[in-house]
Amino acid sequence: MEFIFYAALLWAWLERLVAGIPRFLIFATAAYVILYFATLALVAGVHRHWWRVTWFRRLFYWQFPVALLGAVFRVLSRYYDVPWLWAIGTSLFSALTLYLGAFFIAALLLTPVVVGFSLYDRLRQGGAEEPSSFERRRFLSRGLAVVPALGAMGVSHGIYTSYTRTRMPTVPLRYPDLPAELEGLKILHLSDIHIGPYIQLSDLEALLVRAAQAAPDLIVVTGDVCDHNPEYLATLRLLESVPAQFGTYASLGNHEYMRGIRRIRRHFDQTAIPLLVNEGLAVPVGAATLYLGGVDDPRFLRSPASYAQLRNSVERAVSSSPSDAFTVLLSHRSQALDYAAPLGGTDLILAGHTHGFQLGMAGRSFFEPFFPERYI
Known part of the structure; x- marks a missing residue:
């Protein structure tokens, strides 16, 4: 017995x-x-x-x-x-x-x-x-x-x-009908930080110190923030510590689901960073309106159902966008472009996830010639 x-x-x-x-x-x-x-x-x-x-x-x-x-x-x-x-x-x-x-x-x-x-x-x-x-x-x-x-x-x-100094490229964007209030707006886009054994909180802190010197007006984070749950909240605290006139906003990535989505949501609730999931919000910039829509992540983008989920999420994220707003879509998956483009009205999509298909040299992926139709 x-x-x-x-x-x-x-x-x-x-x-x-x-x-x-x-x-x-x-x-x-x-x-x-x-x-x-x-x-x-x-x-x-x-x-x-x-x-x-x-x-x-x-x-x-x-x-x-x-x-x-x-x-x-x-x-x-x-x-x-x-x-x-x-x-x-x-x-x-x-x-x-x-x-x-x-x-x-x-x-x-x-x-x-x-x-x-x-x-x-x-x-x-x-x-x-x-x-x-x-x-x-x-x-x-x-x-x-x-x-x-x-x-x-x-x-x-x-x-x-991965331990050396991170590059921070500046990408200028030009729009013919951009409202005057949005001219020169600086957006700091962070994605796939993956705080863990290779990237420490101290590395992120050093990066954010450099980023703060550029005086960003808006900060957006498109998922996969941290791979070590005990450090997730501390990572968010670091992100919200960077001064930005119009705030810091985030969308989900697949690693947020892998680490336990309920726990991750509770971490966000303890910060001032809005987590945009299948929704958006309007940010007034003077007389202009900046609309930020957040796309949910389907975790695994393989089956027709997962693609349908992504399409539905994109539609919901931009559904409340005012017609006169400059709309920015935050999506961990770059495939959101395929569903946002036919809808019209989205001016900018910021995404991550692919890591440049992991393998490459001098900032270019080895897979580019083999997948010309893919976002890598």
Whole structure:
């Protein structure tokens, strides 16, 4: 009976643990596991000369349990208020996933080269493999190892630059019929701040000090503010501390839902920052009117229902806009443009979410040539 009692307690604890795991973390962990074994099959099956290197094989083996340990730390941090659990877990899992992804892409790109040379040698020699061809292929495989090494260096550079000085580009916008009161209006647009292991509150504070020097008239935040719930309210406090004549306003992103939307709403309720969700408000600027509409986020934009939700949210956000107002639409998803444009009346859309499709160089995404119709 005692065994059954403890087994029931363990089962109840596991049920509570699993119920509290965010879906995005389950998805990310599953994606990592699939990526790991796909890379393992690719390396062991095609790039065998790499696999025969002892240190490489050991490093590859150890990455798996260490990354999963990071995921476990992330889960435990939701139940125990221990800052290092969340910080270490997120850093381990994110960094190892990035390195594994870079290596997989490099190995995948090199596979046709290695297989092509192997087939060429076999065809040229009538199916018999001479020692010279084996040595040549081994030299080629080892020589091409520089490519995944460059990928790892690229990931390291990306992580490093996340800690360096953030650029704040100024984008001038010109409108032929802009009311005189809105001429020279400065809008500070912040999105996808993601306060967490890579971006600290101190980093945001330093950025806002620089931003305040530009004397913004209006501040807008389009979602994904903070990835660490205990610091969410402190992040909002920092944002509202920046002086702006016409205030600070925000819309939701998908990470707000991932972190628990009810808790996030309570944080906003404790600040002076209006959270605009499927609604808007008019801000008088002298004799002119500036209308700010906030779009809700569909969490996952994949199914027809999620696109319909986004369209409905856009329509509701701008439905109360006065005809003579300058209308600014705040949307975490840039796809809101597809639904706002046919409605007319929206003068400016500010969005985020894509992070430039994550991979790029010199401020441009590698994916731009492949997705010319996408907002990246």
